[in-house]
Amino acid sequence: MSELMIEIDVLRYRPEMDEKPFTQMFEVPYTPDMSILEALQYIKDHLDSTISFRWSCRMAICGSCGMMVNGVPKLGCKAFLRDYYPKKVSLEPLANFPIERDLVVVMDDFIKKLEEVKPYIIPEKEKCLSEGTYQQTPEQMAKFKQFSMCINCGLCYAACPQYALDNKFTGPAALALLARYNRDSRDGGEAQRMKIVNQEEGVWGCTFVGYCSVVCPKDVDPAAAIQLLKVESSKDYLIGMFKPE
Amino acid sequence: MSETTEKTYKRSHEPVFWGLFGAGGMLTAFLTPVMILITGILIPLGIINSQNFSYEKIHGFATTWYGAVIVLVLVALPLWHTLHRIFHALHDIGINRGRDWQQVICYGFAFAASIFVFTLLLQMF
Numbered sequence: 491m492s493e494l495m496i497e498i499d500v501l502r503y504r505p506e507m508d509e510k511p512f513t514q515m516f517e518v519p520y521t522p523d524m525s526i527l528e529a530l531q532y533i534k535d536h537l538d539s540t541i542s543f544r545w546s547c548r549m550a551i552c553g554s555c556g557m558m559v560n561g562v563p564k565l566g567c568k569a570f571l572r573d574y575y576p577k578k579v580s581l582e583p584l585a586n587f588p589i590e591r592d593l594v595v596v597m598d599d600f601i602k603k604l605e606e607v608k609p610y611i612i613p614e615k616e617k618c619l620s621e622g623t624y625q626q627t628p629e630q631m632a633k634f635k636q637f638s639m640c641i642n643c644g645l646c647y648a649a650c651p652q653y654a655l656d657n658k659f660t661g662p663a664a665l666a667l668l669a670r671y672n673r674d675s676r677d678g679g680e681a682q683r684m685k686i687v688n689q690e691e692g693v694w695g696c697t698f699v700g701y702c703s704v705v706c707p708k709d710v711d712p713a714a715a716i717q718l719l720k721v722e723s724s725k726d727y728l729i730g731m732f733k734p735e
Numbered sequence: 736m737s738e739t740t741e742k743t744y745k746r747s748h749e750p751v752f753w754g755l756f757g758a759g760g761m762l763t764a765f766l767t768p769v770m771i772l773i774t775g776i777l778i779p780l781g782i783i784n785s786q787n788f789s790y791e792k793i794h795g796f797a798t799t800w801y802g803a804v805i806v807l808v809l810v811a812l813p814l815w816h817t818l819h820r821i822f823h824a825l826h827d828i829g830i831n832r833g834r835d836w837q838q839v840i841c842y843g844f845a846f847a848a849s850i851f852v853f854t855l856l857l858q859m860f
C-alpha cells in the first residue's frame with residue numbers, strides 16, 4: 491500500500507544557533523483523522539527530534555497547543571490534516587507573541603494581563619463558613635457562564651489587530667474574564683474592575699473587529715464581552731460625571 | 736491587604752465619542768440609504784414628483800422646530816460617526832504621529848460642521 495503523504499512547513503527558530511527564523515519542510519504520512527498536533531508528534535518521533543512545541547491534553551481543554559495554521563490561529567489538537575490535504579500546511583508560532591523556540595511563544599504578557607483583571611470572586615462582605623454557601627439561580631449563572639469557558643489558549647490575542655499594534659491593550663481573553671467576574675452575582679468587585687475597563691488600554695482599545703470571537707475554540711465570544719463592557723463603561727462615565735470620586 | 740501595589744488608572748473619554756459614533760452609525764445604516772434612494776434615484780427617475788422636494792417645501796420643513804432638529808441630527812450624527820471611524824482608521828494603518836492633533840482635527844471638524852449647520856438652521860427662522 492502506497493502511503494499518502496502531506497507536506498508540512500514548520501517555522502523553526504532555536505535562539506542559540508539560528509540568527510533568524512527559517513522554514514523547514516517535512517513529509518508526513520497522511521490519514522484523515524490525524525490532527526496537526528499528531529503530525530508534529532510524528533515529526534518529533536520519526537523525523538527531527540529537535541523540534542519544540544507545546545501540548546498536553548490533546549482534547550482542546552488545556553490551551554497549550556495554539557499556533558498559526560496557514561496564518562490562522564488554531565489549536566493544533568483541534569485542527570485536522572483532512573481540512574488541508576492535499577495542499578500543504580504551514581505552521582508558525584502564535585502571532586503577536588515573541589518566539590521562545592520553534593512553535594513555542596513567550597506568553598508572559600498575556601498571563602500578566604489575565605492576572606491584572608482580578609480574576610477571582612471579591613465578595614461584597616466576608617461570609618462566615620457557618621452562614622452556608624452562596625446560592626445562585628440558573629439565570630444568574632447564565633449571565634457569565636459563556637465567558638467562563640476560556641482555556642487561556644491565546645488564540646484571540648494572535649487574532650487581535652489592536653493587540654498587534656499596541657500590546658498595552660488589555661486584550662480579548664482578559665476582558666472576557668473580567669466580564670465573567672463582573673457579571674457573577676456572588677461578586678462585589680465590579681467597582682475595582684471598572685477602573686481597568688474604563689481606561690484607553692481597557693475596553694476602549696477595542697474597535698470591534700471581532701476576529702477574536704471567530705478564532706476562539708471554546709465559543710467564549712470575547713468580542714461580545716467587550717461590547718457589553720463598553721456599555722457598562724459608558725454608564726460608569728455618565729455616573730462619574732455627576733459624582734466624581 | 737496588599738493594596739499598596741494598586742496602580743493608578745486613567746479614565747478614557749471615549750464613551751462620549753463612542754456614543755456619538757454609535758448613534759451616528761444607526762442613522763447612517765438605516766436612513767442614509769433611504770435618502771440616497773429618494774434623492775438619487777426615485778426623484779431623478781420621476782417616480783417621486785420633484786415638486787415634493789421643491790425649495791419652498793424643504794425650507795418650510797427646515798424652519799419648523801422639529802424639521803430643524805431632524806436636519807441637524809441627520810447631518811451631525813453621521814459626521815461624528817465618520818470622523819470617529821477615520822480617527823481610529825489612522826491608528827489602524829499605522830499613522831501614529833500627533834494623535835492629539837489628529838483627534839483635534841477629526842472631532843474638531845465634526846464639531847465645527849455641527850455648529851455650522853446649527854447656526855445655518857437658526858438664521859433661517
Ligand code: SF4
Binds near residue numbers: 666
Ligand atoms: S477567549 Fe477563546 S481564544 Fe481567547 S484565550 Fe480564551 S479560549 Fe482562547
Ligand code: FES
Binds near residue numbers: 544546553554555566
Ligand atoms: S493539547 Fe491541550 S488544547 Fe491542544
